[in-house]
Amino acid sequence: xxxxxxxxxxxxxxxxxxxxxxxxxxxxxxxxxxxxxxxxxxxxxxxxxxxxxxxxxxxxxxxxxxxxxxxxxxxxxxxxxxxxxxxxxxxxxxxxxxxxxxxxxxxxxxxxxxxxxxxxxxxxxxxxxxxxxxxxxxxxxxxxxxxxxxxxxxxxxxxxxxxxxxxxxxxxxxxxxxxxxxxxxxxxxxxxxxxxxxxxxxxxxxxxxxxxxxxxxxxxxxxxxxxxxxxxxxxxxxxxxxxxxxxxxxxxxxxxxxxxxxxxxxxxxxxxxxxxxxxxxxxxxxxxxxxxxxxxxxxxxxxxxxxxxxxxxxxxxxxxxxxxxxxxxxxxxxxxxxxxxxxxxxxxxxxxxxxxxxxxxxxxxxxxxxxx
Numbered sequence: 001x002x003x004x005x006x007x008x009x010x011x012x013x014x015x016x017x018x019x020x021x022x023x024x025x026x027x028x029x030x031x032x033x034x035x036x037x038x039x040x041x042x043x044x045x046x047x048x049x050x051x052x053x054x055x056x057x058x059x060x061x062x063x064x065x066x067x068x069x070x071x072x073x074x075x076x077x078x079x080x081x082x083x084x085x086x087x088x089x090x091x092x093x094x095x096x097x098x099x100x101x102x103x104x105x106x107x108x109x110x111x112x113x114x115x116x117x118x119x120x121x122x123x124x125x126x127x128x129x130x131x132x133x134x135x136x137x138x139x140x141x142x143x144x145x146x147x148x149x150x151x152x153x154x155x156x157x158x159x160x161x162x163x164x165x166x167x168x169x170x171x172x173x174x175x176x177x178x179x180x181x182x183x184x185x186x187x188x189x190x191x192x193x194x195x196x197x198x199x200x201x202x203x204x205x206x207x208x209x210x211x212x213x214x215x216x217x218x219x220x221x222x223x224x225x226x227x228x229x230x231x232x233x234x235x236x237x238x239x240x241x242x243x244x245x246x247x248x249x250x251x252x253x254x255x256x257x258x259x260x261x262x263x264x265x266x267x268x269x270x271x272x273x274x275x276x277x278x279x280x281x282x283x284x285x286x287x288x289x290x291x292x293x294x295x296x297x298x299x300x301x302x303x304x305x306x307x308x309x310x311x312x313x314x315x316x317x318x319x320x321x322x323x324x325x326x327x328x329x330x331x332x333x334x335x336x337x338x339x340x341x342x343x344x345x346x347x348x349x350x351x352x353x354x355x356x357x358x359x360x361x362x363x364x365x366x367x368x369x370x371x372x
Contacts, residue, residue: 105119115177152175154175271287286298295347297330
């Protein structure tokens with residue numbers, strides 16, 4: 001009975017032969033081809049090879065001559081294929097370890113706002129891969145990425161003697177990083193945000209109360225401003241919240257990051273959303289905020305419109321507030337923009353009808369005034 005089972009197992013094995021095809025393409029980049037190979041499931045082939053070896057060891061009289069040679073050849077070919085996968089997994093593991101080590105060093109330097117630092121890489125990678133790891137690390141903190149991060153330049157030192165085919169060995173990489181604002185300004189904004197929330201947000205406020213207070217503060221604080229040729233406004237970067245708080249206004253990055261800063265400190269869950277304006281074709285950023293368990297779009301930039309009024313001067317134009325983009329669904333907000341297809345962005349399925357009315361301009365006692 002045992003021999004029959006062994007013979008049946010062998011017959012199945014011989015019918016299968018080498019059961020995987022390793023898809024290594026010389027036209028594929030080093031990283032992607034190795035990762036692809038490393039992900040192949042080898043469990044079935046490993047079990048089959050193990051069974052075949054068992055047959056050779058325990059049924060020598062059944063498998064001999066040509067059958068034995070054929071079985072041994074199949075085992076050898078299968079083990080060669082398995083070794084290719086094992087080597088790929090080892091390389092990916094080495095890359096993963098290098099990835100983690102490099103990102104840890106980058107993260108530490110970004111946290112310290114260092115403008116230049118050198119990393120002893122001592123591993124197989126490329127300049128473009130280092131750039132990708134850098135951006136992935138910078139984007140771990142979206143507030144930092146949208147308000148503070150400027151650009152980076154990476155200079156790598158390769159060791160051609162240690163190159164292996166299309167794999168490059170990097171000895172070191174020097175990172176030159178520019179930031180949009182001085183760290184001292186960051187601290188000022190942080191201090192201001194803590195103080196503002198402490199003085200304006202109470203324990204009894206609902207989620208909508210909090211969002212409304214923050215929205216109205218930002219909209220009435222300053223104005224949209226594209227800044228000068230150096231992207232500065234009143235001495236502050238137009239991308240940073242400081243331009244809204246202390247400068248002469250900023251662009252959507254400043255609005256969205258200031259909303260994020262205040263709302264997060266007020267205990268609200270906030271995300272960023274990006275897209276393209278249907279009117280101007282320009283890239284745009286706004287926020288999504290969770291209110292009573294549901295996600296909504298809120299665009300404080302668009303709710304602070306540039307007012308064109310030809311009838312005369314407006315005494316309190318800074319008080320003008322719009323609610324056209326306040327707690328809106330994706331469908332409603334999408335009427336003014338093309339929303340980027342980001343799998344990490346929560347969906348805004350509904351709008352909230354708050355009953356809030358945008359400001360108007362009225363002639364009162366001979367003067368034009370903003371009326372809420």
